[in-house]
């Protein structure tokens with residue numbers, strides 16, 4: 001059932017092209033219009049929402065953080081992303097015009113269930129983005145948008161994460177279509193870009209995984225790793241750090257690269273391993289330049305810099321100890337690619353340390369207590 005892979009996690013990392021493709025499948029009509037059959041919320045209500053709050057825990061919350069950039073950009077609706085357990089215990093401003101999006105692979109995370117109940121009590125409509133058909137969260141929500149990643153067995157989430165981002169993007173495009181924020185041909189173009197992602201993930205698995213594995217083996221005694229990113233690269237950095245904590249039990253932190261100078265740069269010393277997720281240069285030149293200068297800053301202080309960059313980005317080479325190239329893609333699509341080497345790095349580092357990558361200590365696949 002591991003399909004010949006040494007672990008479920010390894011299999012699930014390799015399932016990702018299919019998981020993304022399946023999550024996109026059947027969501028478009030022949031004219032290129034997005035159809036989300038499951039979206040059983042009154043269209044006039046969806047047109048009138050003035051705020052979106054994403055609630056989730058762990059990796060699912062990072063998917064929400066990625067989606068915030070896309071949904072705000074496409075729909076011009078403010079999006080807040082909050083950890084479900086924090087949302088529940090403050091006094092959030094939720095009205096009938098708030099759309100709550102609950103993201104959960106299992107659909108059984110108690111913290112998220114409680115937040116869904118809390119939101120509905122305040123009159124919000126809730127859409128569940130979930131991988132488990134018929135589980136509690138979609139059952140208790142007003143509508144469900146399923147990720148079709150297939151069963152995820154390894155505790156550390158991989159293919160569910162990418163599918164959650166895709167599902168959130170579909171939701172964002174659907175709202176943009178409904179509200180007339182975007183022209184149909186623009187939506188079709190973005191869907192076309194999403195459709196190219198599975199083949200690009202496959203190329204990372206085929207062409208880049210070995211380089212990442214070798215790096216993990218060489219770094220097996222590392223005690224602390226930092227991850228930096230900006231824009232959508234920021235939640236990717238946090239997800240990379242979470243994977244390493246979960247699997248390899250080493251200290252890891254993800255930072256917004258711009259925050260470096262406000263504190264975290266004090267952590268940099270000789271040989272410190274730092275991953276930097278670099279955005280594409282095309283279209284967002286200033287963003288790229290800022291991250292390149294962040295690489296320089298840590299490199300000047302002795303860090304070992306592992307740069308995740310787009311193919312063809314030669315500029316980063318000068319400051320990188322290692323460059324891991326991923327296929328070119330529009331900025332908002334990049335997390336679906338840049339996350340993959342970070343997943344592989346964490347898995348391989350745990351493997352070389354002799355740890356159980358499918359069942360890390362102290363963790364459960366679904367946490368059904370608050």
Ligand code: BG6
Pocket residue numbers: 057058059060103104105106107108109112155156157363364365366367
């Ligand atoms: C954690 C899992 O306990 O719950 C994470 O270890 C997961 O992998 C998080 O991201 C949220 O789980 P779910 O099922 O609600 O997506």
